[in-house]
Amino acid sequence: MIRNVLVVILCVLFGLNAPAQEKINKLDSISPISFLSTTYTGDTTAVPLVLENPLFYNYNFTYKKRLDSIQREIPLTYNESVQRYIDVYAGRKEMMGKMLGLSEYYFPIFENALKAFSVPAELKYLPIIESSMNSHAISRVGATGLWQFMFTTAKGYGLNMDNFVDERKDPIQASYAAARYFKDAYAELGDWLLAIAAYNCGTGNVNRAIAKAHSRDFWAIRPFLPMETRNYVPAFIAAIYVMNCPDKHQIMSQKSLFAIKTDTIQVSRYVSLTELAQALAMQEEDLCTLNPSYKKKIVNGSPELPKRIIMPKVSLASFASIYEVLNDHTVEVSPQIIQASNDDRRIRTKHREVAEDRPAVVYHKVSAGQNLTTIADQFGVEVQDLKVWNKLKGNNLVPGQKLIVSKNAGAVRHSESRSGKKYISYREKSNGLSRSSGRL
Template sequence: MKINVLFASCILALTSFSAIAQQHQALQINDTIPVPVLPETPTFYNHNFGYKARLDSIQKMVPLSYNEHVQKYIDIYSGRKDMMGKMLGLSDYYFPVFEKALKYYNIPEEIKYLPVIESSMNAHAVSRVGATGLWQFMFATAKDYGLNMDNFVDERKDPIQASYAAAAYFRDAYEELGDWLLAIAAYNCGMGNVKKAMLKADSQDFWEIRGYLPMETRNYVPAFIAAIYVMNYPGQHQIRVQKSPFVKNTDTIHVNRFVSLPQLAGALSIDEDALCSLNPSYKKKIVNGTELEPKRIIIPKVNMAQFAQIYEVLNNAELDVNPNVVLASNDDRRRKKKVVERPLAAVSYHKVRPGQTLSAIADQYHVEVQDLKVWNGLKGSSIVPGQKLKVHNPQPSKKRKMAIKG
């Protein structure tokens, strides 16, 4: 089977590849660490005007209030020097991914800090109630926002896919609530709980409705603000940036056949765990690409000397694996898991109208420009009126229903 392979260079500021396996294993945790719950204090005695000035200086779209609640979490996170040093290293790899997705939906860049408190930026993090991935999506919310979970893949663990889903959630939450701190609170406890608190407090200000929210959410927003502070001012708290476990430069390839990540790692002469850490959503270490649904693989940037070996794995290597895909019906580990046969991927064709751009068409169907290029064999971004473009799994531009997270 002939394969279309597209290399799109992605510059992600990272470090050596040799430490990936160790770091990857260290990040494999069974549960996420919840935001610590702190007791309420009636009076605030240790007001630090220096902290307030620093928060004011980095404030953009999201209000970065300074008060006793934020101060408590600054004390906590500034004291976790090893953890925050790791977060700073990981941010070199993940923040460009988050920023691109947030920009696509016109979401404030500051939201990129949320995975610091959600998952410690661990793509394999799973909470006690089943929230999964960097952005800690619950199963129902993930499905509502277009993420796929089946026997081969869990897209909640895909940094790219999950980031776009999170950005879409925040778009909807802000449209509904009109305030970024309330949208952040809703991401933690659900839209319904935030609206109830707003009614009880007769207010649209987070700090006024805070006492009517679930305890975890009361602390969630202050912890988020504190994390932003510490990530921006590590030097003031003797926090040293630790080396990222990921490579500095990567390429993206799209494959339309099944590919073994261990075999590909061998062709690339890198550790198997290192390649899997760049592609955390594939459960079986197998990329199940098809003609209808090409799949993305992130690899270290290659040279021409490696290309022949890579080409052999991508085009000619055979895998003894059942290709049938089954969708997960839920991931609540307290219930028996059910699977249903997955229908064939939906494909439609878009006829280019005068004045349309590839970016506008991608936005219309909630897909990436790069994917449109791959599906249609386009080398550049030029399109002409009347041209028909193939679109896989088209999603109409309509507001999706939100589910309560956590």
Template sequence: MIKKLLLIFICISTTCCFPSFAQQNKKIDSLINNLNNVFINKDTVTVPALVENPLMLSQNYLYKLRLDSISKTIPLPYNEYVQHYIDIYAKRKDMIGQMLGLSNYYFPIFEKALKEYNIPQEIKYLPIIESSMNPHAVSRVGATGLWQFMFGTGKAYGLQMDNFVDERKDPIQASYAAAAYFRDAYAKLGDWLLAIAAYNCGMGNVTRAVDKAGSRDFWVVRQYLPLETRNYVPALIAAIYIMNYSGKHQISAQACNLYLKTDTVQVNRFVSLPLLAKALNIDEVSLCALNPSYKKKIVNGSADLPKRIVMPKLKNMDFASIYEVLNHTDLDVDMQIVAAGTDDVRDLRKKKGLVAAASNKTLYHKVKAGQNLTQVANLYHVEVQDLKVWNNLKNFNIVPGQKLKVYIKTKMASKPSADYLTYLVKAGDTISNIADKFEGVTVQTIKRDNNLENSNLQPGMVLKISKG
């Protein structure tokens, strides 16, 4: 009897399980159609089940399956951080539509460079979150181009920057430089997600974070990385997802405004892009868009260093006119090549700080309870950022008792005009008692003559005192 009951139970279980097994053969995206079957509560108990929104549960699982289906060399895990950026990108339909259109031109360039350095093709999506695939993009700290190279990093990876060209804006040159960077980053860090993080904040920051975490798992290391970098990797994974599954979010590719079929020529002389556009019978803007790295719309080729020009493939081209522009047209332009200086805002601030240290009077401010960096800066009429540079501060936090170096401009201590006297502020001085020392001088005139916003003084300050 027991054997018969057991046999009946097995048969019923097998029959119930079969539909579930059959559903596995359906396409991933058909899972959403089976929501009602999966999440129906068949229990007769009236107490509602404490489950999340069924639609959300299925969507999350669907996103994971989709990411798994496109993951190749680089792992593309699904989690709440990735979901957050998927939600953001799914709402930016116009922006993603533009990226889909531009990808038709730029992705073949990226793919070729990445393949040459044996870098995973998933990296080609990085310029979407770096620059929105805009070769003229410049960040607040000076990172430039599709791949957002800083001046020093670009130079280290062979990109040329002078008064005629900035190769950080060259889609081809910058792509090879980026591929070389990833080769080095992966060789040092041994993990692709960490290498991607290093592209955002530098290998040094990632190495220190790895040491603190005691792990090479990005999701473990993440908490020790700068805030921007913590979100950088999830944003990339979300961008990869949305570019591959844009249709599932009702996002359509927009027309690309770049010529998709092009030829390249190498020139060993200076060539005007506007004149070449005229010979090609195309809009000047369209030709410059294919050659975004040339600052003056002049290609500065030479025998020692030929330069590339990207031109559209066109029917019925006037080859004689094009040949004339490329080979026989002389330009009235100063051809001296001058290497560009850094445009890294951080380096420029450091230089500014060094100049200040060399030419200005040095004071030391002892931080009082309740003071913040902005209050100290206002006290001496300097910039908060300068205080950070002068004192090697990594953030805006200061503590009572901390000594801050402050550079006062030497012009404040320079010899004043014949209409003024100078007074060196001593400990305990106030504007009121200083005014009492001089005939016809008031608190208001001292504040006016010294551009003081308040009555706070610091020992060592030099005040101009009107002779009346």
């Protein structure tokens, strides 16, 4: 009798889970990212959605033991949410194989930056779930680069964005900025899992979740965090697990472009990456991939502010032509530096919604003693505008009369004429050595 009851219970549990597991598989079928593409423009949010299940039926003591063995400074909790992301990433064998290959180049860069600010080396795994270690990754809201910095945060941590460079895409500069952020977040929150959550949703959201949960434990405040952040920390722990135990899941490291020996040089003049690639006898796209922060394929170095170029180690045979490009060639481009504007797509969406909600016409009810001149002065418009908008033939007004005192188009034109300034929009014309990024 007891045996029959157990069989029924197991059937019910696995039967109920089957549709959910099928849905997870569908959610996990994400198109592969071109990791070395410099033209990727899609959403690079790499944290897949998994379904929550209150019944943890597949607890795996082996996985927990492995996580315990690799834990250092950041707690690597094992639970159902972590297990689900382990299943996801362990199943993405090609993607994780590429991550293993890219890690040979990127991890030493990340480790140096993290060490400089005395923050845990395990944070080097975050770019896997942030950007799939793609320097050109851009999220749906405008977060950019390996560490997915938003414009304002990047500015606050010393990264420069102008018409020549976007340092959010520079692996070295962005890594030091990320390390500084983590140091500040930990100083405020006092817990590494909370600091990691803050990197995804901001310290404000984390502090509000702490207040609601009356706890400073990530797993206790997790239900009060934004959905993406709830999944972010389990995905981070799962990525650490898979990157440290690839052989346990038949994941093989894939060789990447970065598996070459490189040299770093500083230049104090303008250098064309296109011309340098020709001198190096390599693909232009590959050299740009090694130097992802230069928008126009031009390195705008100067004596006051030299710029870095990373390139493959060169032979003596090609040294003469390379020297000529670095020292004798003139790059025909305007040296004017134009600071980039905020590229947060949420701000643009909000401005657009405000503009759409703004009434097209503003009305005013005439009070006793008012005339066209006083009303025009009150609303900052011209008397003639009031006459045109209201089809008035004379200057006489009647108390209680309803007048149009503002139209959006008319107000804009008037503000331009009163200030003496004219605003025009323009599109930069690219020359042979540059390309439009569309994200200034």
